[in-house]
Amino acid sequence: MRSIGVWLVGARGSVATTAVVGAAAVGSGTLPARGCVTEAPDFPGDLPHLGDLVFGGHDIVETPLRKRAEQLSEAGVVPRALPALLAREIDAAEAEIRPGYVPGGETQQAAAERLAADITGFRDRHGLARVVVVNVSSTEAPAEVPFDRLADLEAALAAGRDVLPGSSLYAYAAFRAGCGYVEFTPSPGPTPPALDELARREGVPYAGRDGKTGETLVKSALAPMFGGRALRVHSWSGINLLGGGDGATLADPAARASKTVSKERAVTGILGGDVDGQTHIDYVPDLGEWKTAWDHVTFEGFLGVRMTMQFTWQGCDSALAAPLVLDLARLVARAHEAGRRGVLPELGYFFKDPLGTDEHDLSAQYARLRAFAAGLTAEPRR
Amino acid sequence: MRSIGVWLVGARGSVATTAVVGAAAVGSGTLPARGCVTEAPDFPGDLPHLGDLVFGGHDIVETPLRKRAEQLSEAGVVPRALPALLAREIDAAEAEIRPGYVPGGETQQAAAERLAADITGFRDRHGLARVVVVNVSSTEAPAEVPFDRLADLEAALAAGRDVLPGSSLYAYAAFRAGCGYVEFTPSPGPTPPALDELARREGVPYAGRDGKTGETLVKSALAPMFGGRALRVHSWSGINLLGGGDGATLADPAARASKTVSKERAVTGILGGDVDGQTHIDYVPDLGEWKTAWDHVTFEGFLGVRMTMQFTWQGCDSALAAPLVLDLARLVARAHEAGRRGVLPELGYFFKDPLGTDEHDLSAQYARLRAFAAGLTAEPRR
Amino acid sequence: MRSIGVWLVGARGSVATTAVVGAAAVGSGTLPARGCVTEAPDFPGDLPHLGDLVFGGHDIVETPLRKRAEQLSEAGVVPRALPALLAREIDAAEAEIRPGYVPGGETQQAAAERLAADITGFRDRHGLARVVVVNVSSTEAPAEVPFDRLADLEAALAAGRDVLPGSSLYAYAAFRAGCGYVEFTPSPGPTPPALDELARREGVPYAGRDGKTGETLVKSALAPMFGGRALRVHSWSGINLLGGGDGATLADPAARASKTVSKERAVTGILGGDVDGQTHIDYVPDLGEWKTAWDHVTFEGFLGVRMTMQFTWQGCDSALAAPLVLDLARLVARAHEAGRRGVLPELGYFFKDPLGTDEHDLSAQYARLRAFAAGLTAEPRR
């Protein structure tokens, strides 16, 4: 089996760096595969081996990956010894990072070609069976794409107009390069209908969006409990305190808006629409790579009795997200191989705002994922 | 369809009183069926109507049910207006409460006959299709029953020996009276093999044990989340603060031992055996009918990163338990009608320590319950 | 000793109604004086007896006080039996409620005269020694008063201009009527310098602002702990979930702004200025008269080690506020009697944003309050 490429948009970010270091650490047997869904002993299917992944990507900053790995080690995300121990693998990824897209520097048409060429060059250089592009760059503000049909979109691009949000430009380039795509952020990415049309035309699969790693994960595990027990949830309020680069980005209200919408979908998606309560996201620099979420639920039981539940989740976001990035890249690569094209609703388990499905119940999502993974095994490789 | 009888052991307790008042309130349409699993709009099957349940039971205290209903109203469990509004239904149940079993007053052989006669008398008086006995009396200490075979047990009883824990004596009497049985407490009840033999001989079904209404409910919803995400749970610690009669009983370390064992099964049952942490139960009189549980979980993710989750559950135990008692009585009655005998593992969804199954995952339990309820519909009535 | 009048602005609100019912319940010996600072066994001083308070006030709605008392009883704030038991006292207050000030209906000059006449009429009718006006009406948006000198303010009013926020108009009227004033809300009230000038000219004392009853109370108890232990607090984040009329008012961002500012002063006031973190206020109707606050603190200890503390406060705001209103009215009356004029910094213990002082440390505030109360005893009565 030839190797699989993982092309990370935001390749110098915390999630990307943790994924690169972690794939090396786990792939070489240095550390167990904690947090990797598809590596659990009883998980079905036969995915590409973690040690066979090859990494590259785009970013718009130049901080060396070694330095980012060191920083993550200082922050307690990456064990101390790893950055030195895995210097070779880190440098290999470093060598494959190319300048990302910054609005204004070039037309989007030119950028798309450049980005796609970066990816196909990577694929060719390493003789990869296929490459999956995973967007783990900074969250964008919500945006509208004014073209529903691919033809109209391409006409506009050809006319030199800048019409796509950055994440969608990356998805466009990925599809044009014949690659599957994962939208791990809440940004628009592949969601415009014109891009779905492109993915199907090019015969590539995609999945998204917004990795489900903390508060929303817990929500989607707990909400069905209230539902099954016929307990009426009246309010579900939440606050997320986070530091790190992601926290700094989300300090901007526009970026935060994308995230908040993703986060609020789970509960109403599971329990129905009239649940009160807001979700806040605060930047608390002192928390570094850690996130604390507190949720408060009020619900009504027999004879109208009011009760409450609270939870506090204290997670290391990059350590939760990185293994999912590895799971997703391998699942999408395998689906691509099996001939799947367009959106993959079966991967909803991984996302706050699952594309192609309205299922938010974590157990139902997990069952569907397992069936999908088991089914892929049976599929011929193309 | 003829009416169903619900015979409550511990008929003057908080759970029993709430069940009696609540069945009347919901059955008459006064209040919605919040907290009733089988009454959720999309729940499959056709169970006896709540308003068609007839109540009676055993207890060893004489506090009038009206007074207990008033107390529960003072405590905020039962809406103020209900005790007066439903006085007729409360008095109807009052009229069917008989003295329970107190060790030493009579031989267990004599007691079993007396208790069984109370139940059959109730069935005959009201022309009931069948009666389900539900144990909601005070939790007993753990106990061993020294007879595995029914013949040996019955020989010992016939010899005038007292060999059964109280709950098991009630189960024995229920089976002898041809009734299904629900062990809603952590007491031994129907678990001795000799009693299982009796239930199968008499053609009656039973289910148990220890209603899952709070901390353990949440555990069984959350633990699979950690499992699916391949997050290694290292410790799960918990403390339960509760008042009320149940709290007073559990202030006794022997009774508490039964409960603690039930509570600790869920996590290891789902995630495997080596999870550290204890579960405490404290009596805090000031909490009245309310319970507060705090749980603290430590888990390990990618690259060995340690994270934690905490939750606080603030529930009204009787309001959570009573609708389940009504669900269970109706499901067991329907299963009895459909010819089921012996243990009903399909009802594990309701219990901390589900009899006849090792499944603790709440979603899996819920799926199995729904399939069971749907299947019963197809069964002929006997 | 002649009786004291308490004139409540917002007389039909939750705090006001609880104060009226509670003064009657405690004053008559029906209930103990829980929550009354000045009634604690060892509290120094000799204040007017709770049973000797006479109530009246302004409001802009007409819901009968009996009905508000019933609602508070339904909500669990007021014991069931009290509204009927204390109907006479409730009706007595009802008879003394007058229409409040609504911008636009009359000039502020006219309104001030009308409001002052309402208060002096009340004082005369009941032969009261003195009246204290307490503002417990809905929180206003922050506002600027464009006159520092009383002469300029009075000139503007005389010219028929509307220049005062509502709360300040009430304070103006109170001072003109020769009454002490308590600003229990975060509204501007007596804070414009022109009003301080008036209070001193009229020889009346005042205190404020924003009753400290929940999250901020805890903050001011906890922050000195970090300070004394030389633990460096990096962030203090908080969220307040509340229902009730106050919650509905604070759902308006402008009103919320006043509150948030008051709330954030305590920590930086005690620990110094560079503490990160925001304070959120969310309206959650389901919580009724209850409030839940969650705070999260990150701090640094020896060798730079980072640690955290969280707390959850679940309080009934009106039950916390009403006894303080009674404490304040009596303390201000006694201070007035003892000849105090202008701001009373010694009452900072009661407030989130204490006027006339920068002391936020709860223990220091309490010590100052006790010394003040003890000192008043020695003062002659005028």
Place this chain on the structure above:
Amino acid sequence: MRSIGVWLVGARGSVATTAVVGAAAVGSGTLPARGCVTEAPDFPGDLPHLGDLVFGGHDIVETPLRKRAEQLSEAGVVPRALPALLAREIDAAEAEIRPGYVPGGETQQAAAERLAADITGFRDRHGLARVVVVNVSSTEAPAEVPFDRLADLEAALAAGRDVLPGSSLYAYAAFRAGCGYVEFTPSPGPTPPALDELARREGVPYAGRDGKTGETLVKSALAPMFGGRALRVHSWSGINLLGGGDGATLADPAARASKTVSKERAVTGILGGDVDGQTHIDYVPDLGEWKTAWDHVTFEGFLGVRMTMQFTWQGCDSALAAPLVLDLARLVARAHEAGRRGVLPELGYFFKDPLGTDEHDLSAQYARLRAFAAGLTAEPRR
């Protein structure tokens, strides 16, 4: 000013090691003095400089101090660079650690002489002005000392009998060596009256007991808030989860008993005696050097309304304790110098179970400490 010696019983433990490393790091200006009460900018008095402390001690294990420092660095208590950077200071302390007392190996009389000689040898070798012995060894079980009078105790020892708990033997040896003593654990240490007699005879001061670093610290900050506000606390329940060596020791119920008693004193000491609720201590190895405490308080306000407060404290015990050990050693040395003998109630601020005083209110304790420190400045040095 000559240097001060700090003689640590349990010199290879987490607290001791952190104190040695930390004194070097802070004393040399490498790190700020976070967590050191007496180093806060506005703290009064003139104590020996942290860099002038000389360390030695007793322990019964032989793990090198360098290794313990490395372990604490791995656990996130000590910054990575410090163990290497401060190797010289660590080795200096290492060179002064002597074998501790293990029951049975020698008579207590012989042991006391040996231990005292270790201490005086240390003092002489380094030409120290004075030495303070601080017990930071593993918590013992509660124990009775059957002699109230020193003469009887010394007669028993002289007769070759083993009559003292280990901690009291260390206190005995310290006093005999003319040293002040700090009981930082909940063990009996200097509390037997015979030892108080000895301390006064020898002219040495002592303080204790059980360093207040977490849950109890918060309790003593919060309880006065309820008291001042006349809120009646009905229950205060708590659970402490801890790993580390201290956690392993406290897994033993006998040792835990000492700790639980210390912990429960604060609330009743402040609020009076009838507060329900227990305090649990659980060993959770996964927590390493960290401790999580959860407390739950129920209280009653105006009109009998019930409310609750919860807090979660997540602290690094050694990082909280070590700076207090340094504070205490310097304060006791200074008090010794100033001629104080016997118990020092003014140091109650530092302890869960303050000797010589019943004051548990944190603010009151802090005020007393400051007055004490300020007063010492005025005292002549002897």
